[in-house]
Amino acid sequence: MIHDYAIIGGGIIGLATARALLERRPGASLILLEKEDRLGRHQTGRNSGxxxxxxxxxxGSFKARLCREGAARTKEFCTExxxxxxxxxxxxxxxxxxxxxxxxxxxxxxxxxxxxxxxxxxxxxxxxxxxxxxxxxxxxxxxxxVSYAAILHAMADELRKKGADIRYRAAPVAIREAATHVGIETADDSISARHLIACAGLQSDRIARIAGLKIRHRIVPFRGEYYRLSERCNDIVSAMIYPVPEPGLPFLGTHLTPMIDGFVSVGPNAMLGLAREGYPKFSLNARDMADMAAFPGFWKAIFSFIRPGMKELGNSLFKRRYLAECQRYCPGLTLEDLTPMECGIRAQAVMADGSMQHDFLFLDSTRMLHVCNAPSPAATSALPIGDMIADRVLAGISA
CATH class of the missing domain: 3.30.9.10 (D-Amino Acid Oxidase, subunit A, domain 2)
Incomplete structure (x- = not known):
């Protein structure tokens, strides 16, 4: 069987894209491949909500419009x-x-x-x-x-009702583009689709490479480390509390967030990661480290951000320094209030010249579209981003 569409990646961008395609092409055959045993294991399921x-x-920028539209549509989706x-x-x-x-x-x-x-x-x-x-x-x-994991699972339910096939433990090991279709090999199966859309997040550059595309960037992981505040702090704030962003940095700073589950989190910081999917502290992955070390753009980026990088390292290593950042705007917090939570890892595309990509980065061919960078706040903007990707795919088909 040849599917009309294959999507790689079971995060919120992949599912929003699948949803948009099936809205535009009702009855189309769509398969979504997720390498983990469930959806949202990475960026979608590990953010501050x-x-x-x-x-x-x-x-007036594209990101500003996407975010405004995305916020409204996310709330509408939740209500529905x-x-x-x-x-x-x-x-x-x-x-x-x-x-x-x-x-x-x-x-x-x-x-x-x-x-x-x-x-x-x-x-x-x-x-x-x-x-x-x-x-x-x-x-x-x-x-x-909100819980973006809850949104993700509601999207998955919609897709299944429309006939989509969502498969787990289906990491691509080979991708070959032919004149009439794209062949995708996993450890257990061979899949063919007329069009492939890859929304692979932390692995997006590798998926593009095994598909035979030339890339001029690498994904560099940045750890976002969070703490959960003690129960006495559940009502310490009503609103989210953010610092003023530091100029030139692509991160918003350590903030207090009342979570939808009733507790308050603080974080994330922005610490260079040495493993793309290594969530415990001090995680190392030899392949990930070798990929970064072999890419000249990585070293240029690191040297450009050496001062803030050292500050983030200190905040990561020393809990008291992390606390001091929070006490700037919430002086009543104590060390005993900070309990470590699972971290998140952000996929940051870094270009060959060392610049961090702050906009969308697409690579495409006749039958493939690879989303190599979806800028923050991708979760908020997921629904219009999915529309944009679907429109781009369909425009390429009709061209």
Missing amino acids: VIHSGIYYAP HGIPFQTRGKLIVATRKDEIARLDALHERAGQNGIRTELLDAAGIHRCEPNIAGLKAIRVPEAAI
Whole structure:
């Protein structure tokens, strides 16, 4: 049997793409291959569960539009499927004088992006969040929290009802493109499809390479280490609390998040990982390390970010330093409040010149489309990203 579409990757981008394809081509034959024994084992199932508002992105930019649309559609999807979410809002808090100008610039950007915000002084911060200290803050009332794993499983149920075949433990070991189809070999099966879409996240560069595509980047893993706050802190904040982002860095900083399950998390930091899928602390993977070491762009990137990298290393190694970052805006936290949680690992595409790719990165051929980088916040924007990928695939078919 030749399927109409094969999708590699059982994260939220892969399922959103499958959903969009079947909406546009009802009755099409679609198979989705996931290498793990269940969906969402990696980035989708290991994040802070925030539905972002789009405040950080350049006014009118593609990412800003995707995020705004994605936030609205994610909430609509949750309402339709009975998935709980909570619109808690977000405070971005300046705790130092040198952060105020950057905060004001963010507030101006929010207005240009059509995002409803409110500026708070120190007294206003205290009124909204009595346990939070700062000089000035932006309040973003529309930011929300959800379980993206719950969204993922609702999508999977939809796909099965539409006839999609979702297979587990199906890691591709060979991919060969022919004139009429793409052949995909796994350890247990041979699969053929007229079109292949790869949404492989942490393994996206490797999947592209085994498919015979030339790549000019590598995926570099960044560990996001979280702590769960003690039960006494379950009501320490109502909204999410974020620091002002550091200029030039692709990460938003260590933040407090009331989770949909009722506890509060703090994190993530952004620590270079030495294993793409090694979640315990100090995980090493020889193949992953060799891939990075052999890529000149990796060394250029590391030297560009040596100072913030050393700071993140210190925060990772020493719990008291991690706590100090949090106490900047939540001074009541203590060491005893921090219990380690499972970390997440972000797939960051790094280019040959050492630059970190902050936009989408696609590689394609006649019958394949590989999503090699889906920029943050990909989970929030998953539904419109899936539409965009499906439209791109179908446009290529009709061209």
